[in-house]
Amino acid sequence: MDMTHDDVSTVDVPDAVATRPERSARSGRGPIIVAQTGVIILALLVWWCASAMLPAGIVPGPLDTFGTLVALTTTVPFWGAVAETVWSFGVSLVLCIVIGVPLGLAIGSSRIATQSTRLVFDFLRTIPPIAILPLVLLVFGPTFEMVVVVVALGAIWPILIQAVYAAGQGEALLKDMAASFRIPRAWYVTRIFLPGALPFVMTGVRVGTTVCLLLTITAELLGGAPGVGAEIAEAQVALDNPQMYAYVMVAAILGLLVNLGFWAVQRRLLHWHASNRTGTAS
Amino acid sequence: MRTIRSHWLGPVALEMWLPLVLVATWWFVSAGSTSVYFPPLSSIFASFARDWLNPAQLDRNLLPSLQLIGAGYALAVVSGIVCGVLLGLVDTLEQATRPLLEVLRAIPGVALLPIFIVLFGIDAQMKVLLIAFGSFWPVLLNTVDGVRGVEPLLRDVSRVFRVGPWRRLAQIILPGASPQIFAGARTALAISLIIMVVAETVGGNGGIGYFLLNAQRSFAISSMWGAILALGILGYLLNILFRIVERSVLRWHRLQQSRLESSR
Numbered sequence: 001m002d003m004t005h006d007d008v009s010t011v012d013v014p015d016a017v018a019t020r021p022e023r024s025a026r027s028g029r030g031p032i033i034v035a036q037t038g039v040i041i042l043a044l045l046v047w048w049c050a051s052a053m054l055p056a057g058i059v060p061g062p063l064d065t066f067g068t069l070v071a072l073t074t075t076v077p078f079w080g081a082v083a084e085t086v087w088s089f090g091v092s093l094v095l096c097i098v099i100g101v102p103l104g105l106a107i108g109s110s111r112i113a114t115q116s117t118r119l120v121f122d123f124l125r126t127i128p129p130i131a132i133l134p135l136v137l138l139v140f141g142p143t144f145e146m147v148v149v150v151v152a153l154g155a156i157w158p159i160l161i162q163a164v165y166a167a168g169q170g171e172a173l174l175k176d177m178a179a180s181f182r183i184p185r186a187w188y189v190t191r192i193f194l195p196g197a198l199p200f201v202m203t204g205v206r207v208g209t210t211v212c213l214l215l216t217i218t219a220e221l222l223g224g225a226p227g228v229g230a231e232i233a234e235a236q237v238a239l240d241n242p243q244m245y246a247y248v249m250v251a252a253i254l255g256l257l258v259n260l261g262f263w264a265v266q267r268r269l270l271h272w273h274a275s276n277r278t279g280t281a282s
Numbered sequence: 283m284r285t286i287r288s289h290w291l292g293p294v295a296l297e298m299w300l301p302l303v304l305v306a307t308w309w310f311v312s313a314g315s316t317s318v319y320f321p322p323l324s325s326i327f328a329s330f331a332r333d334w335l336n337p338a339q340l341d342r343n344l345l346p347s348l349q350l351i352g353a354g355y356a357l358a359v360v361s362g363i364v365c366g367v368l369l370g371l372v373d374t375l376e377q378a379t380r381p382l383l384e385v386l387r388a389i390p391g392v393a394l395l396p397i398f399i400v401l402f403g404i405d406a407q408m409k410v411l412l413i414a415f416g417s418f419w420p421v422l423l424n425t426v427d428g429v430r431g432v433e434p435l436l437r438d439v440s441r442v443f444r445v446g447p448w449r450r451l452a453q454i455i456l457p458g459a460s461p462q463i464f465a466g467a468r469t470a471l472a473i474s475l476i477i478m479v480v481a482e483t484v485g486g487n488g489g490i491g492y493f494l495l496n497a498q499r500s501f502a503i504s505s506m507w508g509a510i511l512a513l514g515i516l517g518y519l520l521n522i523l524f525r526i527v528e529r530s531v532l533r534w535h536r537l538q539q540s541r542l543e544s545s546r
Binding site: 032035036038039040043058059112115116117118119120122123124126127128129130131132134135137138139207213214217218221222229232233235236241244245247248251252253254255256258259 | 293296297298299300301304319374377378379380381382384385386387388389390391392393394395396397399400401469472473475476478479480483494495497498501503506507509510513514517518520521
């Protein structure tokens with residue numbers, strides 16, 4: 001089958017991601033932390049050199065940027081912007097999951113539905129979500145609704161398509177066993193079907209989460225809806241480079257927190273799965 | 283579950299009916315539309331044909347986009363694979379740089395647009411670099427994981443038989459990691475399309491993003507829809523192209539593997 005092949009390749013990604021923390025825990029931690037700190041200090045030095053060598057003001061140095069960032073954290077607009085971004089991101093992500101996962105699982109459970117929707121989904125997912133931004137912007141203006149519509153329309157596809165694929169991944173043996181033991185339908189769904197699909201669903205959700213944040217910041221940056229993205233644009237217009245760098249850094253920190261949060265959720269939900277058990281990863 | 287006839291017409295009809303029904307529905311529902319934002323599909327098709335099927339227009343509307351994404355994406359894939367192989371092979375290096383890479387990767391590529399404008403100006407060079415930077419990370423991280431996931435036995439055997447480092451790289455490590463490298467490259471393709479559109483909205487080099495912004499500013503809604511359609515088709519075609527390349531490369535890989543097995 002065409003579609004399954006291309007999604008198979010994305011499926012093994014979370015396994016590798018999930019084993020990462022164990023790997024570093026296994027070998028001695030001390031020297032690695034020193035090396036890691038060293039690399040970060042080196043990067044900051046490179047940044048500092050760049051800022052010192054370029055004409056003044058083009059690249060604010062790390063101290064300048066961190067100073068601005070710390071000063072910003074005492075202001076109300078800063079937390080307002082962060083809250084707007086987090087809220088838009090969260091609402092869009094929940095929308096995508098709540099619609100995408102059940103719909104995808106339902107479609108994936110039927111071969112006919114899967115094949116009928118394949119071309120449509122394949123086409124819709126390849127439209128860069130940013131393409132509809134101008135249109136949505138005209139309809140809604142630079143608002144929270146605009147951001148949610150753009151982000152949800154863009155980020156739902158990886159989640160939906162992976163859920164379609166996940167529905168077909170239950171072990172055939174378990175399915176046959178459930179049928180021969182006449183296990184009630186509800187039992188089959190909650191105990192066999194859903195747990196079997198969950199690891200694959202999570203892969204889609206992980207990609208969807210990254211896309212959600214990227215699109216939230218983009219919609220704010222280009223569309224002017226309130227949030228971290230709009231603050232970056234504003235600092236750019238005001239030629240306030242330290243502030244611009246500080247807000248880009250905030251975007252990076254948000255990205256980092258989202259990644260960490262996702263790992264935590266995945267470990268909790270999939271603690272029984274092979275990829276999270278020690279000793280199985282190579 | 284109903285079994286599907288093995289005749290080829292069955293599957294094709296099954297895949298085609300929904301898209302056709304949707305387009306037909308859109309056509310008829312929007313036929314008398316007077317809404318400013320949702321023009322009739324017929325006029326969207328008309329502006330699509332005018333802006334995107336006319337060779338004279340393509341030079342300005344499409345060609346710059348293709349050049350940008352071609353250069354940026356190629357740069358991201360090549361540098362991602364090179365750095366990824368390096369980090370995948372040298373464990374200490376990978377562990378030492380991991381926190382830094384996680385931070386850099388977490389920066390949404392589009393957020394760097396203002397910084398890149400200050401650093402590199404607004405011409406094509408900046409856009410290529412921005413596309414490359416944004417789509418570099420999925421290739422890099424997947425290559426690292428792919429290289430580390432190469433069958434340890436194969437690595438050991440090749441070491442025992444003193445296979446030279448270059449041959450080992452070309453015949454064992456890269457093929458072994460290629461499925462995962464392709465997974466990363468696929469994500470990178472989607473990201474580079476997004477960044478391409480965003481980057482084109484600055485400066486006046488033409489391209490789809492520039493066209494889209496202009497259409498929005500001049501309130502040319504049909505042209506805007508036409509451009510969205512064009513972007514969808516471009517994305518779809520690029521994906522098909524990607525799939526063809528992936529198929530042929532991984533087929534070679536599969537053949538290689540089966541030959542390895544049969545010669546054992």
